[in-house]
Amino acid sequence: MEVIHITQASEQFNKEAHVMAIGFFDGVHLGHQELLNHAKSLAEKNNVLFTALTFSPHPDEVIKGDKNRKYITPLPQKIEKMRALGVDKLFVMTFDKAFASLPPADFINDYIINTHTKHVVVGFDFTFGFKAEGDTLLLRKQSKKQSFGLSVIPKKTYRNEKISSTLLRRLIGDGEVDRIPFYLGANYQVKVETGKKHQTGSQNVRTLGSYILPKAGIYFVKISDGRRTVQGEFHRYAEKDNEIVAPGLQALHGEELSILFLSKVSAASVVSV
């Protein structure tokens, strides 16, 4: 997969025919996966490239000044998930004030028509352009006038709730990590770097990226250094460095580990320790 960072609002960034999925895609959850898989099968059927257009940072960082925004998948992890789903080219558009003020019609001309997009795939609630004035109805109208194909993916739900990055952020924040796989398709994973070891056997860790972390508490996790995976604990503190307990894993200072959140240790078992 090729990753193409775009910073110029009307730069010509692609010359080959392609089917393009558009969205922010934080988490690349099961709703996003359905959309991306649809784009992939259309691209394969038509023998053209499968591409995705995403943004960085999140529009809210620019529009609402939400500077310390946390993500389910910071950009490097989103890139890895896109690669795994078979995206041929990933366009990462820098979301800045200039881009945010682009009228919907200009977005269609500069990013869909001028980049040789044969078909666009978005979800039912996709919005775009200045003040988010563009929607799927406008895209449908323009797709007929400007001769590009359009698929609008219906809402994917789980137990009558829309699978969304907002819901996932809430579940992670509330520590309900055992419910994450129903929406994300996998357990929640974060990358950390190890720090100081304590005599009790625990070790400080700091996240490698702007991840959302579950609320303070103790979590059952799987910890991997890329060679070995062990079951352990993640101790999430509100006011001091987070720690892991990873029996059998001899992590040095400054090692990169991945943490897979399985469940929250129950309040009762915390008390009995």
Ligand SMILES: Cc1cc2nc3c(=O)[nH]c(=O)nc-3n(C[C@H](O)[C@H](O)[C@H](O)COP(=O)(O)O)c2cc1C
């Ligand atoms: C060209 C362009 C301009 C945008 N301008 C605004 C804006 O002025 N205000 C806003 O709230 N969102 C704006 N957005 C963000 C979109 O409404 C939307 O959040 C973004 O395209 C990601 O779509 P998704 O959330 O469906 O993945 C803009 C998006 C694009 C592509």
Ligand SMILES: Nc1ncnc2c1ncn2[C@@H]1O[C@H](COP(=O)(O)OP(=O)(O)O)[C@@H](O)[C@H]1O
């Ligand atoms: N549950 C879902 N079902 C269908 N499409 C979805 C779903 N969730 C998001 N999408 C689509 O995926 C793209 C990215 O959406 P985004 O806003 O990043 O996700 P979310 O709504 O989860 O925050 C958009 O085109 C959006 O309409």
